[in-house]
Amino acid sequence: MNEILRLENLSKRFDSVVAVDSVNLSIYNGEFLAILGPSGSGKTTILRMIAGFEKPDSGRIIFDGEDIAEVPVNKRPFNTVFQDYALFPNLTVFHNVAYGLSIRRVDRREIRERVHEALEMVALPGYGERYTDQLSGGQRQRVALARALILRPRILLLDEPLGALDLALRKQMQITLKQIQEKVGITFIHVTHDQEEGLSISDRVAIVHQGVLQQVDTPRRLYFQPSNRFTAGFMGENNMIGGRITSIDSEKVCLDSPLGPIRSRQCLSCRGLGVGDEAVIIVRPENILAGSAAATAANSFKAVVRRRVFTGSEEKMLVATEAAPQLELMIKLHFIQHDDQAVGLEDSAGVQIGFSPENCWIVGAERGQGNG
Amino acid sequence: MARKTPAGGARRAEMLSLLAPTSAWLVVFTVIPILMFVVYSFWTVRNQMIFRELSVSNYVRFFTNPMYPALLLRSLIIAFGVTVTTLVFSYPLALKISRSRGRLKSVLYMLIFIPLMTSYIVRIYTMRLVLGSNGVLNNFLLFLGVIQEPLQILLFNRFAIFLTLCVILSPFMVMPIYSSLERIPRSYIEAAQDLGSTELQIFWRVIFPNARPGLIAGCMFIFVLSLGDFMTPILVGGKQGTTLSKVIQVNFGFAYDWPLGAALSVVLLSISMVIILVSNRFGALREV
Amino acid sequence: MIAKRTVLERIGHLFGRLYSPGFGYLLLAVTYVPMLLVIVFSFNQSIIAAFPLESFSLRWYQDLLADRSILVAFRNTILISLGAVAGSLLIGVSASYLMHRYNFRGAKLYQLVILLPFLLPGIFTGLALLLFFAMTGIPKSLFTVFIGHVVFCTAVVFKTVMARLMVLRRSLEEASYDLGANTFQTFFRVILPNMRTALITGSLLAFVLSFDETLITFFVIGAQMTLPLKIWGMMRAQFTPVVHALASVIFLTSTVFVIAFSRFILGREPAR
Numbered sequence: 054m055n056e057i058l059r060l061e062n063l064s065k066r067f068d069s070v071v072a073v074d075s076v077n078l079s080i081y082n083g084e085f086l087a088i089l090g091p092s093g094s095g096k097t098t099i100l101r102m103i104a105g106f107e108k109p110d111s112g113r114i115i116f117d118g119e120d121i122a123e124v125p126v127n128k129r130p131f132n133t134v135f136q137d138y139a140l141f142p143n144l145t146v147f148h149n150v151a152y153g154l155s156i157r158r159v160d161r162r163e164i165r166e167r168v169h170e171a172l173e174m175v176a177l178p179g180y181g182e183r184y185t186d187q188l189s190g191g192q193r194q195r196v197a198l199a200r201a202l203i204l205r206p207r208i209l210l211l212d213e214p215l216g217a218l219d220l221a222l223r224k225q226m227q228i229t230l231k232q233i234q235e236k237v238g239i240t241f242i243h244v245t246h247d248q249e250e251g252l253s254i255s256d257r258v259a260i261v262h263q264g265v266l267q268q269v270d271t272p273r274r275l276y277f278q279p280s281n282r283f284t285a286g287f288m289g290e291n292n293m294i295g296g297r298i299t300s301i302d303s304e305k306v307c308l309d310s311p312l313g314p315i316r317s318r319q320c321l322s323c324r325g326l327g328v329g330d331e332a333v334i335i336v337r338p339e340n341i342l343a344g345s346a347a348a349t350a351a352n353s354f355k356a357v358v359r360r361r362v363f364t365g366s367e368e369k370m371l372v373a374t375e376a377a378p379q380l381e382l383m384i385k386l387h388f389i390q391h392d393d394q395a396v397g398l399e400d401s402a403g404v405q406i407g408f409s410p411e412n413c414w415i416v417g418a419e420r421g422q423g424n425g
Numbered sequence: 426m427a428r429k430t431p432a433g434g435a436r437r438a439e440m441l442s443l444l445a446p447t448s449a450w451l452v453v454f455t456v457i458p459i460l461m462f463v464v465y466s467f468w469t470v471r472n473q474m475i476f477r478e479l480s481v482s483n484y485v486r487f488f489t490n491p492m493y494p495a496l497l498l499r500s501l502i503i504a505f506g507v508t509v510t511t512l513v514f515s516y517p518l519a520l521k522i523s524r525s526r527g528r529l530k531s532v533l534y535m536l537i538f539i540p541l542m543t544s545y546i547v548r549i550y551t552m553r554l555v556l557g558s559n560g561v562l563n564n565f566l567l568f569l570g571v572i573q574e575p576l577q578i579l580l581f582n583r584f585a586i587f588l589t590l591c592v593i594l595s596p597f598m599v600m601p602i603y604s605s606l607e608r609i610p611r612s613y614i615e616a617a618q619d620l621g622s623t624e625l626q627i628f629w630r631v632i633f634p635n636a637r638p639g640l641i642a643g644c645m646f647i648f649v650l651s652l653g654d655f656m657t658p659i660l661v662g663g664k665q666g667t668t669l670s671k672v673i674q675v676n677f678g679f680a681y682d683w684p685l686g687a688a689l690s691v692v693l694l695s696i697s698m699v700i701i702l703v704s705n706r707f708g709a710l711r712e713v
Numbered sequence: 714m715i716a717k718r719t720v721l722e723r724i725g726h727l728f729g730r731l732y733s734p735g736f737g738y739l740l741l742a743v744t745y746v747p748m749l750l751v752i753v754f755s756f757n758q759s760i761i762a763a764f765p766l767e768s769f770s771l772r773w774y775q776d777l778l779a780d781r782s783i784l785v786a787f788r789n790t791i792l793i794s795l796g797a798v799a800g801s802l803l804i805g806v807s808a809s810y811l812m813h814r815y816n817f818r819g820a821k822l823y824q825l826v827i828l829l830p831f832l833l834p835g836i837f838t839g840l841a842l843l844l845f846f847a848m849t850g851i852p853k854s855l856f857t858v859f860i861g862h863v864v865f866c867t868a869v870v871f872k873t874v875m876a877r878l879m880v881l882r883r884s885l886e887e888a889s890y891d892l893g894a895n896t897f898q899t900f901f902r903v904i905l906p907n908m909r910t911a912l913i914t915g916s917l918l919a920f921v922l923s924f925d926e927t928l929i930t931f932f933v934i935g936a937q938m939t940l941p942l943k944i945w946g947m948m949r950a951q952f953t954p955v956v957h958a959l960a961s962v963i964f965l966t967s968t969v970f971v972i973a974f975s976r977f978i979l980g981r982e983p984a985r
Binding site: 104105106125126127128131132133135136137139140141142143152153156157200201204 | 882884885887888889890891892893894895898902903906907909
């Protein structure tokens, strides 16, 4: 894969607030990249700097071998799909989509052809004569997409475009976006705060927190091998148990925690940690076994059921170990895999829980030990 | 958060291409005239000629001749009286319009808007018609037998100026107050009601504070306009109803003492500017 | 138990009930009755403007139409008002776009200077311009009146357009740039069309304010007449009931204008 855009030490502050802090990121040609992070993490600012709406305070944006940080918005070969779609209310759908072409003085016949083609691609054929306030949210979104794609940008930038849609429509649009991207072959950079969205349709995900890039990886690796506490905490639901490292070798790490001694595998996020360091062990609720299977796990503890939560597709249980009753852990029981004993558990019933060293990670107790 | 992108490079050129001509216009036709005005007030008239040497003699005349400060005081008092009175009557109207809905609301709003759009001088005339000793009001009262002889006090005096200004300027008070009131979200009032406030409390704690910018804007308008108006004193003030603004106008007319007129205007202008700037502190200009 | 109202609260409530509509309607009455009387008298046969009325007559209106000087004044006023609208649109829109889009030092001062002629009573603006024209040797004429009106009306257009620009979504402009347009194209294709209502409102307001403008005009006018000044002249001179007819015409024109204007504005949904 060859690189199409590179951000080098990109920084931006607004008054006294640092929005983006020395971000280094390579973006490859033809990939679907998501920039994922909570509100205020700086992800939108990064996108806007790529688009050209904000000027970086320091750093470079390298495209085709040149720094384009000084190039104005309207001269960059990128196009944006805005969060509020930004369709021009005074123009019809046709003229909205044709806008970029008419600015470039493309001739009328070609415009007509290309607009029809674009509208077909977003499944809105024949909508050309409508005005934008006659369209639904999903339709407007697609018009915005068509308007940007018709110009054949080298990179398409999407600023939380699915935020305003309801759940079902959103899921549908995610698939549509992915299909279009694959068909057109353009690089997509997509900003979102929805972790599931970021994971499900992207080739790679860049996690941003407080302006700092935490990790860039494929969804699978991010989920199973988070490099630091934030990333681990941001993806999926987690149980976090604090403790102190008692031993480290090339295969495993041992931690002494309020629950008792815990053994974990060696992992990416343990780099830089030594014996005696404070650390946090992270276990996902779906990786904690309950009942008879738990007894044979390497990390096994006696616990008591505090509460059960039923959310339809899954059943969660909050338990607390006898050794550390103040620490509540969440367990997910999938109906397919549940243990006989676990199903019948009442509140305050005793249960054995456990997890294997392969299914947990250790991260440093300090935040932000990121590696991009 | 809307951030203005700072000007830089080609953008600066764009900005200047707008800023330069508009500023030029403003400087030539607003700033310079006002400055000239002030400069003029420091010149004097001798032998029917304007003497262009700087002197404060006009201002000295203002302060030493007891007539002028007295006139200023009179103008201020009238302006103040008009402001207070219009406030008392305009506020409830603004409130009423704001509380109305649908047709009534549009009708009431138009009723206030029409006088604003009607020639000022026409409205002064209508007042003169009504107030004269031969006027409608007098004839009406005579007809009712309430009075035996026409009331002379209604016209050609300070009271007439006061009354006329109140009627003419009241739309300028109603409008800003109405705008302010309209901006108060219904939810504020409903929340207060929900929490058990009485009407009076709602008025004092929710409505009044939020309507204040509009109130101040209205008062500012009325006061400044009353100070500066000379047509009303000329048309309905008679001999008794001379205000400072009238004297100023006279100085630019047949009295032909422009520097003195300018000096007197500067005095009035300064007072008006102070009022405008002070009102601005309270957010009045947002309501205008 | 829900608390009962105290006596004080009852009195307050009653007063509130009376005060609000009562005083309000009183004000409306006092504002309109004199005007309506003038209209009534304009149809009165007699020269004396008093009750009881003589017979209905249109003679004052006929005299009005026959009076050439009035018609000329009317024509002058229309011309100046149209010109004032054009001039104030040009300057007002430029100035508000400037303030909206760019940050520049002295923006607050700039805005104050624009609004000043509107905030201050006409006597100051009028006198300042009078002095300016006198000192620069520009003779007083309809042209100087035109300038005075533009200075005055620009503030109105500026405010109206500015208010609209501030609520115009930023993303629309950004989208235009993103799609390759420059500032010029963005202004004419995206911004201007989307503030149509504000432009129309501003223009109409400017027109009417210029049409009725008396104070500034009084000082900077030359030998010719505008309609408001014609009335002024008629009021100072020998009394004739033609004034009633003229006043009624002006009033009714304003009324029709406001009604039409409100219908127009209320009838259109503003563009988002």
